[in-house]
Amino acid sequence: MSPKVFVKEEKAQVQPPTLKAPAFSGSYSRYLVKFQSLIALFILCLIISLLSDKFLTVANGWNVMRQISVNICISVGMTLVVLTAGIDLSVGSVLALCGAITAGLLKFGIELPSQDLFIGFTLLGVVLAGLLTGTLLGTFNGWTITRFKVPPFVATLAVLTIARGLTMLYTKGFPISGLGADFAYIGTGWLLGIPVPVWISGIIVGLAVFLTNKTRLGRYIYAIGGNESAARLSGINISKVKTTVYAIAGGLAAIGGIIVTSRLDSAQPNAGISYELDAIAAVVIGGTSLSGGRGSILGTVQGAIIIGVLNNGLVLLNVSPFWQQVVKGMVILLAVIIDKANSKSE
Amino acid sequence: MLKKGIKYTVALILLLIVGYNSVYIKKLSEVKAAAATGKFDATLYAQTFWQEKLTPGLAKANNLPELLTLLKSDKENAFKNYSHALGIGNLRYFLIKGIGKITASNENDISVTLLPDSVGQEVKLATEFVYGNAVRDALGILSINDFSNTMDMNNVSAEINKKIRTEIIPPFRAQAKKSDVVAFTGAIELNQVHLRLDEIEVIPVSLNLIQK
Incomplete structure (x- = not known):
């Protein structure tokens, strides 16, 4: 056995170029994998700008950014959940309920006829109420998942239905509109030349990047997603971390709900339908592994921009909405296949 | 222990400040009284719109046969110069007038x-x-900024359509027979991308039998 080994080593030593070549292609493909979302985004922008002269304009750029800001809010929360190897299907319905509660409290307040009292809410009050609702629903998600070991898919699917039903009950199936100029500023205003929703989503992204990279909670999130048993054995309170993550996702869905309601100047009972799918798509396209432990917030932002640019481009190119769904689905499928291939090669 | 106490005190003070700036309490009876005086009256608005804007505006209605000819020969020009819409979609509205001979009296139309x-x-x-915003928007003088919310604006359409259903159509419907000649004004809705001129439906504003 030993002479054969010697021969192999000797061959390797006399052929240095063949050793270098794979090393070069390895680093090249590593770069390709690392920047795959950015490359895809660049190619997408290039194709659309060649086909439509309206795409590469400042107005359209801000339009796309304003549109994707809601998806970014939700996707950031979804990324944290997916990093723990979970999923949150309830975000779209939570968004609708929080938007409805925000609008309802702002417009109608709370009436207590027996006491002849009217409790009105200021802008700060309704925003806090919306956030609290989202966070509580997220906490409920986390509690059912950790306390009763209900699979995240099922637990959040149940909350999806509950929240949608509560939205219908609260709004009686009708939109709540006419919310005033102050509230509209959240979704339609500009601050220092940048749309307010873009500021909000930018701040959320900054905080989430800090959370995942610089805090103990961030490290715990990756640890739980990577290997939950090992994380438990190393002393991490799995239930607490997971519940916190779902609460954050709920809170971020609420922010999305407030932005949507403000932009439309109306809380629609059917708002946010299938938003969870766009969020999951952004997460997956951004390179976060659905099995948890691997991915990043900035990757998700890239994913959300790709989805937004794709939506915008298909509209500008006058593609039928039915075909738009087909194209989006295929892009998501492609992203998952690439992700699987990358995982295997690693 | 002292540190914890300070922490909780600060948190409580912050909570009180936020709470104070988040809600306000009033007497329900006063709030309801104030709301009643400032409420948008869609019926009154629709009535005023009909009398003061729509009826005089009918003088500017497009002759339907001429409009159809233009739509066939120069669609872009016809939509650009004679149609109106509040939204940004492909659906646009024309204020029209015409004379026609009744060929059939159907369940839902004539x-x-x-x-x-x-x-x-x-x-x-x-x-x-009789639904939609054709009559409200065809004149092209209402703006979305005239209303504080979209619900009020849609209620105006609902009231206009109600007036057409209850005041304009029934007397005409009771008398109209096949072969009668009718002079009409109204609004039509056309899709500027997928234009269909063989299925035009007029939402009537006035219907007068001129020959029996």
Whole structure:
């Protein structure tokens, strides 16, 4: 056995170029994998700008950014959940309920006829109420998942239905509109030349990047997603971390709900339908592994921009909405296949 | 222990400040009284709109046979110069007038052939399903900024359509028979991308039998 080994080593030593070549292609493909979302985004922008002269304009750029800001809010929360190897299907319905509660409290307040009292809410009050609702629903998600070991898919699917039903009950199936100029500023205003929703989503992204990279909670999130048993054995309170993550996702869905309601100047009972799918798509396209432990917030932002640019481009190119769904689905499928291939090669 | 106490005190003070700036309490009876005085009256608005804007505005209605000819020859020009819409979609509205001979009285509409006979085009006068914003928007003088919310704006359309259903259509419907000639004004909705001129439905604003 030993002479054969010697021969192999000797061959390797006399052929240095063949050793270098794979090393070069390895680093090249590593770069390709690392920047795959950015490359895809660049190619997408290039194709659309060649086909439509309206795409590469400042107005359209801000339009796309304003549109994707809601998806970014939700996707950031979804990324944290997916990093723990979970999923949150309830975000779209939570968004609708929080938007409805925000609008309802702002417009109608709370009436207590027996006491002849009217409790009105200021802008700060309704925003806090919306956030609290989202966070509580997220906490409920986390509690059912950790306390009763209900699979995240099922637990959040149940909350999806509950929240949608509560939205219908609260709004009686009708939109709540006419919310005033102050509230509209959240979704339609500009601050220092940048749309307010873009500021909000930018701040959320900054905080989430800090959370995942610089805090103990961030490290715990990756640890739980990577290997939950090992994380438990190393002393991490799995239930607490997971519940916190779902609460954050709920809170971020609420922010999305407030932005949507403000932009439309109306809380629609059917708002946010299938938003969870766009969020999951952004997460997956951004390179976060659905099995948890691997991915990043900035990757998700890239994913959300790709989805937004794709939506915008298909509209500008006058593609039928039915075909738009087909194209989006295929892009998501492609992203998952690439992700699987990358995982295997690693 | 002291540190914890300070922490909780600060948190409580912050909570009180936020709470104080988040809600306000009033007497419910006062709030309801104030709301009643400032409430938008869609019925009154629709009535005023009908009398002061729509009725005089009918003088500017497009002659339907001429409009159809233009739509066939120069669609872009026809939409650009004669249609209105508040939204940004493909659906646009035209204020029209015409004379037609009744060819059929159907369950939901009355079919008329436009006169003179050389036009040869059949259109339908809606008599049952009068919905949408065609009449409100066809004149092109209302702006979304005239209303504090979209619900008020939509309620104006609902009131206009109600007036058409209850005041304009029933007397006409009771008398109209096949072969009668009717002079009508109204609004039509056309899709500027997928234009169909063979299925035109007129939402009537006025219907007058001129020859029996």
